[in-house]
Amino acid sequence: WIPSTNKPASTAGQDPTTASFSSRFDELVSLDTGTETPAAVDERYYSVPPTQPQLLVNTKPRITLTRFLSNIVKEDPEARDMESLLLSIQMACKTISNLVNRAGLANDLGEQNSDYSDGRFYSMKRLDLLSTIVLKNALQFTGKCECVAPGPKVDTESPAEHQPGVLIASALDSNYVTVLDPLDGSGNADASICTATVFGVFEQPNDEEDGEATTATSVDDNEKLVQSVLQPAKNMKAAGYCLYSSATVLVFTLDQGGVYGFTLDPQLQEFVLTHRDLSIPKRGNVYSCNEANSEGWADDWKSYVKSLKLGQGETKKPYALRYVGSMVGDIHRTLLYGGIFAYPSDSLRHPDGNLQLLYKTAPMAYVVHRAGGKAIDGRTGSLLEVTPERVHQKSPCFMGSPEDVEEFEKYLQQ
Numbered sequence: 001w002i003p004s005t006n007k008p009a010s011t012a013g014q015d016p017t018t019a020s021f022s023s024r025f026d027e028l029v030s031l032d033t034g035t036e037t038p039a040a041v042d043e044r045y046y047s048v049p050p051t052q053p054q055l056l057v058n059t060k061p062r063i064t065l066t067r068f069l070s071n072i073v074k075e076d077p078e079a080r081d082m083e084s085l086l087l088s089i090q091m092a093c094k095t096i097s098n099l100v101n102r103a104g105l106a107n108d109l110g111e112q113n114s115d116y117s118d119g120r121f122y123s124m125k126r127l128d129l130l131s132t133i134v135l136k137n138a139l140q141f142t143g144k145c146e147c148v149a150p151g152p153k154v155d156t157e158s159p160a161e162h163q164p165g166v167l168i169a170s171a172l173d174s175n176y177v178t179v180l181d182p183l184d185g186s187g188n189a190d191a192s193i194c195t196a197t198v199f200g201v202f203e204q205p206n207d208e209e210d211g212e213a214t215t216a217t218s219v220d221d222n223e224k225l226v227q228s229v230l231q232p233a234k235n236m237k238a239a240g241y242c243l244y245s246s247a248t249v250l251v252f253t254l255d256q257g258g259v260y261g262f263t264l265d266p267q268l269q270e271f272v273l274t275h276r277d278l279s280i281p282k283r284g285n286v287y288s289c290n291e292a293n294s295e296g297w298a299d300d301w302k303s304y305v306k307s308l309k310l311g312q313g314e315t316k317k318p319y320a321l322r323y324v325g326s327m328v329g330d331i332h333r334t335l336l337y338g339g340i341f342a343y344p345s346d347s348l349r350h351p352d353g354n355l356q357l358l359y360k361t362a363p364m365a366y367v368v369h370r371a372g373g374k375a376i377d378g379r380t381g382s383l384l385e386v387t388p389e390r391v392h393q394k395s396p397c398f399m400g401s402p403e404d405v406e407e408f409e410k411y412l413q414q
């Protein structure tokens, strides 16, 4: 950007790369119009009178997430607590989106860190921590939530090394408890690969009804909160994710209703409804998994993948492999285009896969299920039925288009 005082009088004949940003921008926009006149394009897309300078804002009426939620509350006043929870999550996601976009500029902030030799580890620690703080503040800002961030203390079997910054929030004046992964795939951010925030909302279990009455004196309150989220995904009242990629997209589903996607308009800094009732294609032509683990895979998954590669599966067409290595990115693509995403167990390095159930795959499985897809663990059946015993417990997972998952299930039966 060239400040107006330094702008050359004319950019004619100038190297386009040194021309002012606005003139380059106009040029790029006008390329977009093809054979149509800019006025015709304006009329079709922007409803801006041709006498006005081209506005790049789409002025079609859009439903913002805020309005969408307030409409739900108008219909159902009991949804007010859920509204305030989702509004605080959207506020945090906007901030995290900015943080992730600035990840590559971290050095400019003069930050020193002895772990920087391992860029992935440094990025993970810094962005995980920042995103956790942002979410915590946003949730507490409502005055309705308290949070704990359980570390290895509550999960003694967890690996000592990197542990995702899971956050558990309890709504003070309502029944909800929320589990959040502030930044899944944070190690990818410095390479500009997509990352995401994942969340799942449960109702607080009624201890007395369950015959497990506990008092604050018998069990530490934090521990009690941690125990309260150890529920199967089928109990969720809402779940979703915010994907930070070429666009920032917030996708969620509520107890009733479909799956909705809102895209962050960077100019308005508002999430606007872009995916009205997301439903996963019944069948896809892509499988998504980490092939580097294939030596340790069980025969069922190995044979299934082989049949897809050779075009010997039910569709008789060869499948493509797509694996970003960022769970939400891979599952979001599966949701839109169809196919199957999996992190199976392998005998060499990942006896239970590599993805945590409670705050990663369970909320994603809930969304996929609500969009008409299927999610299984390859052992007991539906992933939605599995109750985690520990916060950081991992589980194999297979999810995606119903026909693709069902085809794989036939290999399991064999």
Ligand SMILES: O=P(O)(O)OC[C@H]1O[C@](O)(COP(=O)(O)O)[C@@H](O)[C@@H]1O
Pocket: 124, 163, 164, 183, 184, 185, 186, 187, 290, 325, 326, 327, 328, 354
């Ligand atoms: O490298 P692998 O074993 O394929 O694992 C990739 C998985 O790890 C993750 O990046 C999780 O990483 P984080 O621990 O940084 O959240 C997932 O998003 C992804 O699907």
